Amino acid sequence: xxxxxxxxxxxxxxxxxxxxxxxxxxxxxxxxxxxxxxxxxxxxxxxxxxxxxxxxxxxxxxxxxxxxxxxxxxxxxxxxxxxxxxxxxxxxxxxxxxxxxxxxxxxxxxxxxxxxxxxxxxxxxxxxxxxxxxxxxxxxxxxxxxxxxxxxxxxxxxxxxxxxxxxxxxxxxxxxxxxxxxxxxxxxxxxxxxxxxxxxxxxxxxxxxxxxxxxxxxxxxxxxxxxxxxxxxxxxxxxxxxxxxxxxxxxxxxxxx
Amino acid sequence: xxxxxxxxxxxxxxxxxxxxxxxxxxxxxxxxxxxxxxxxxxxxxxxxxxxxxxxxxxxxxxxxxxxxxxxxxxxxxxxxxxxxxxxxxxxxxxxxxxxxxxxxxxx
Numbered sequence: 001x002x003x004x005x006x007x008x009x010x011x012x013x014x015x016x017x018x019x020x021x022x023x024x025x026x027x028x029x030x031x032x033x034x035x036x037x038x039x040x041x042x043x044x045x046x047x048x049x050x051x052x053x054x055x056x057x058x059x060x061x062x063x064x065x066x067x068x069x070x071x072x073x074x075x076x077x078x079x080x081x082x083x084x085x086x087x088x089x090x091x092x093x094x095x096x097x098x099x100x101x102x103x104x105x106x107x108x109x110x111x112x113x114x115x116x117x118x119x120x121x122x123x124x125x126x127x128x129x130x131x132x133x134x135x136x137x138x139x140x141x142x143x144x145x146x147x148x149x150x151x152x153x154x155x156x157x158x159x160x161x162x163x164x165x166x167x168x169x170x171x172x173x174x175x176x177x178x179x180x181x182x183x184x185x186x187x188x189x190x191x192x193x194x195x196x197x198x199x200x201x202x203x204x205x206x207x208x209x210x211x212x213x214x215x216x217x218x219x220x221x222x223x224x225x226x227x228x229x230x231x232x233x234x235x236x237x238x239x240x241x242x243x244x245x246x247x248x249x250x251x252x253x254x255x256x257x
Numbered sequence: 258x259x260x261x262x263x264x265x266x267x268x269x270x271x272x273x274x275x276x277x278x279x280x281x282x283x284x285x286x287x288x289x290x291x292x293x294x295x296x297x298x299x300x301x302x303x304x305x306x307x308x309x310x311x312x313x314x315x316x317x318x319x320x321x322x323x324x325x326x327x328x329x330x331x332x333x334x335x336x337x338x339x340x341x342x343x344x345x346x347x348x349x350x351x352x353x354x355x356x357x358x359x360x361x362x363x364x
Contacts, residue, residue: 017307023327024286024303034302041304048311064302117300246299 002026005035008042010049031120032113032131037064066246069114072107073239080104080172081232088224098145098165105138105172108235112179115242118188119179130179137171140164170208173231177201180234193241197234204231271301271309276318276333276341283322283332286310313337 002025006018014021025038083101090097112131120127144164147156154160180198184191207227271293278284278292286306293301310331313319318337322330333341356362 013311017311019327020286020324020329021303021307024290024306027287033300034304037302037304039304041302041308044304044308045311048308064305066299117302 001030001035005038005042008039009045012049013045028121029124031116031124031127033064033069033115033117033120036110036113040064064114066115066117066242069111069116070239070242070246071111072114073111073235073242076104076107076109076111077232077235077239078104079107080235081228084169084228085225095145095149098148101169102138102142102145105134105141105168108172108176109135109138111235111239112175115183115189115238116179119182119186122186123182126178126182126185130175130182133175133178134172135175137168137175139168140171141168144168170205173201173204173208176231176235177205183238189238189245190241193234193238196237197231200227200230200232200234203227271305272313272318273341273344274301275306275309275313276337277345279319279331279333280338280341283330285325285328285330287328289331 002022005025006014006022009018009021025034079100081104083097083099083104086097086100088097109131112134116127116131141164144161144167147159147161147164151161153162177198180194180201183189183194184198204227207223211223211227274293274297275289278289278296284292286303290301290303290306293299310319314321314331316336317334318340319331320334322332324330
């Protein structure tokens, strides 16, 4: 993976920094946070070396941070919950709600990457699993949405769009549960946030199964509402905690950009 | 007044953290990351570190030393030391002003 990441940088940059950068990447396990940060770094190096060298252009850079992860987690939790509730409460306009939820799921994947810096060093496998579940789930859910929009409630190659959508939702919840466990074990962020996210993910999974067993009838809506609401609150709390931890040290006229 | 770090845009904050980390002697990339994380409680990714290191070296605030086992240490230049001292004085003066307005004494 290190060689692949290095290849993303311009050749001129690699000539100067490649060897020491590869040595740095090999020092500890890489997590989603590190990979996302290297991707942004590679993009920045291309912009920087392609004549975009005037000082003002440097503001294009966007370092990965807990803050970015926290903001994505808060937005993702709110969109995800809002989208699913919209679909549930307004059956006539389910598409809009589903699209909102898909954007929310994508934001949660970004949030997970942004908040995973410390956990990945001690539990890389756990954190990559936590990242992969919602990432794959999000892709499946998007495919499911596309199928529902194009062919409606008809199977394609024996697969229904709504089934992919459900698998996507379950992937997001399961990945969040794994991430909560990794965060709790590492204590990288306040454990209270990890507990809220973990418990709410379990409640969501139970609620999902309970509601599905009722055939998705109107009586199951309060169960969904409580379960998904708790899940969104879990992400929002964890995101806010990360933002609070990542206060800028230069947020003054002396140098903040 | 010397305030060149804002010109580093989004990398001004990592740049200051790196300069402070190098204030007590040369360090290689991993040691800088570990030092910054220990000092601030926040992660610094490898991409951010090297984006800021490249800018700092370009402007002559730091210089590379010969590599040791593929790890290349960096140290502050005289310009870098002056710059970081000035930057920290400004931050300190601003913090004191804020605390005075809040009616609280600096620690």
